[in-house]
Amino acid sequence: MLRAVEISNLTVQYPDVKALDDVSFVVNQGDFLGIIGPNGAGKSTLFDSMLGLNTKYKGEIKFFGEDIRKSKNYLKEIGFVPQKPIFEKNFPATVSDVVRMGLRNESDENKIDEILQQLWIHELRNRQIGELSGGQLQRVFIAKALVNNPKILILDEPVTGIDQQSIELFYSILRELNSKQKITIIWSSHDLDAINQLANHVACLNRTLFFHGKSEKFFSDDELVKQYSEASMQEHMHHH
Amino acid sequence: MSLEILTYSFMHRALISGIAIAILCSVVGLFLVLRRYSLFGDAIAHSSFGGIALGLLAGIYPLWTAYGVSIVSALIITRIKDKFNISGDASIAVLLSSGIAVGLVVIGFSGGFTIDIFSFLFGSILLVSVDDTVLILLLTGIILIVILLLYRQILYSTFNEEQAKVSGVPVEKINYLIVFMAGITVVTSIQLVGVLLISALFVIPNVTAIMYGKGFKQTAIISMSFSVFSVVVGILISYVFDITPAGTIVLLSIGLLAGTMGIKSAGLLSKN
Numbered sequence: 001m002l003r004a005v006e007i008s009n010l011t012v013q014y015p016d017v018k019a020l021d022d023v024s025f026v027v028n029q030g031d032f033l034g035i036i037g038p039n040g041a042g043k044s045t046l047f048d049s050m051l052g053l054n055t056k057y058k059g060e061i062k063f064f065g066e067d068i069r070k071s072k073n074y075l076k077e078i079g080f081v082p083q084k085p086i087f088e089k090n091f092p093a094t095v096s097d098v099v100r101m102g103l104r105n106e107s108d109e110n111k112i113d114e115i116l117q118q119l120w121i122h123e124l125r126n127r128q129i130g131e132l133s134g135g136q137l138q139r140v141f142i143a144k145a146l147v148n149n150p151k152i153l154i155l156d157e158p159v160t161g162i163d164q165q166s167i168e169l170f171y172s173i174l175r176e177l178n179s180k181q182k183i184t185i186i187w188s189s190h191d192l193d194a195i196n197q198l199a200n201h202v203a204c205l206n207r208t209l210f211f212h213g214k215s216e217k218f219f220s221d222d223e224l225v226k227q228y229s230e231a232s233m234q235e236h237m238h239h240h
Numbered sequence: 241m242s243l244e245i246l247t248y249s250f251m252h253r254a255l256i257s258g259i260a261i262a263i264l265c266s267v268v269g270l271f272l273v274l275r276r277y278s279l280f281g282d283a284i285a286h287s288s289f290g291g292i293a294l295g296l297l298a299g300i301y302p303l304w305t306a307y308g309v310s311i312v313s314a315l316i317i318t319r320i321k322d323k324f325n326i327s328g329d330a331s332i333a334v335l336l337s338s339g340i341a342v343g344l345v346v347i348g349f350s351g352g353f354t355i356d357i358f359s360f361l362f363g364s365i366l367l368v369s370v371d372d373t374v375l376i377l378l379l380t381g382i383i384l385i386v387i388l389l390l391y392r393q394i395l396y397s398t399f400n401e402e403q404a405k406v407s408g409v410p411v412e413k414i415n416y417l418i419v420f421m422a423g424i425t426v427v428t429s430i431q432l433v434g435v436l437l438i439s440a441l442f443v444i445p446n447v448t449a450i451m452y453g454k455g456f457k458q459t460a461i462i463s464m465s466f467s468v469f470s471v472v473v474g475i476l477i478s479y480v481f482d483i484t485p486a487g488t489i490v491l492l493s494i495g496l497l498a499g500t501m502g503i504k505s506a507g508l509l510s511k512n
Binding site for chain 1: 274392395396399400402403404405406407408449450453454455456457458459
């Protein structure tokens with residue numbers, strides 16, 4: 001099994017808090033990994049470190065066997081869908097403008113149409129992005145992430161503020177990308193049911209990694225699920 | 241209006257330089273407006289005032305010293321903003337006032353050279369020389385080519401810096417490049433509208449074009465067309481009525497903005 005991502009002893013210390021403490025896990029190519037954890041569990045810090053946005057970490061992150069401190073080439077193989085696509089509401093860009101921004105090889109115009117069709121947003125290609133609904137916008141950002149044929153798709157909780165129908169469509173798109181196109185998916189989510197349905201591996205994060213393994217194993221172990229829910233609940237109460 | 245004015249060679253130079261500057265300012269300005277840097281042009285222009293005064297004092301062609309001072313101060317302010325985490329608007333205010341302060345002190349030392357300074361404050365497009373015109377065309381050409389070559393990277397880092405970084409765009413370098421090009425653009429445009437009205441050329445046609453709610457390229461084309469229209473008609477009207485071109489040009493572009501606002505509030509621009 002080829003290793004897509006290998007994280008060893010990852011520790012991130014912020015001035016007032018340890019955001020990640022000695023986290024290690026491996027993602028094999030073709031895996032669908034769901035990362036779960038309460039707010040403030042370090043999911044965003046983990047992604048920032050993996051994507052090269054945070055370089056102040058101890059430990060090692062490897063993509064395809066290569067330390068990411070040595071080269072940024074691995075970014076070519078990654079598509080990233082942010083938690084909330086932040087942009088100016090009246091930014092003068094159409095759907096195809098946004099997808100084109102992600103396209104590294106600019107002569108590959110056909111690829112844009114192809115990916116828009118695949119995600120059922122081709123009819124929106126000339127619409128301004130500020131006019132779109134949350135669900136449509138999410139698919140536009142997935143299209144932008146996929147337009148370079150990445151080997152790995154990383155998604156940071158991308159279902160907040162999206163209607164149920166769009167969420168279902170989004171889940172079926174993810175399933176197809178993983179099973180048919182063999183794209184490795186790393187997905188952080190609050191939705192335990194969805195993780196149960198879609199992911200074949202689960203990583204439970206709460207600053208430390210307190211579970212990583214097959215999702216059947218996690219979801220069949222009531223004690224683990226309960227533990228996760230309690231940690232989540234404590235964190236939730238702590239925040240209020 | 242007699243067509244005779246179109247036969248004068250000073251008018252040819254004014255119109256050619258004016259059109260080039262109109263296109264340049266609208267393109268560079270679009271990125272500045274979208275980056276919430278609308279007043280950056282103004283700040284560089286004010287700092288160039290210090291450069292102009294230094295040039296006049298030292299007996300060097302003032303635009304050369306203006307280029308030097310503007311580019312250096314634009315880069316310094318960007319660095320300070322990143323390093324000390326000062327907000328964009330505050331750093332612009334600092335740059336703006338330091339330029340004028342330097343200019344005033346230098347003018348004080350020289351005993352005053354008000355007439356020359358006046359043409360830099362308000363522009364003097366009808367007086368551009370052949371050399372000036374060639375320089376304006378050359379710089380416009382270079383900057384437009386650079387923008388076309390790096391179009392995707394510049395647009396992406398304007399849209400969202402973080403995502404652009406994840407896609408491997410060298411965002412910091414692109415930011416410095418934009419600021420550098422803005423510095424050159426401002427000083428190049430001083431001859432058209434002067435130090436005080438530069439930001440009008442950067443901002444007004446773009447704010448107008450964005451209201452049409454089109455894609456990026458169409459928005460850029462609308463903005464360029466409005467900008468060129470205001471400059472050409474402004475130069476001609478101001479010559480015929482013997483008024484200042486800078487004021488006329490800016491009022492025309494404000495007219496286009498007001499017209500667009502009118503169309504928009506009448507519901508004629510709403511899609512859906």
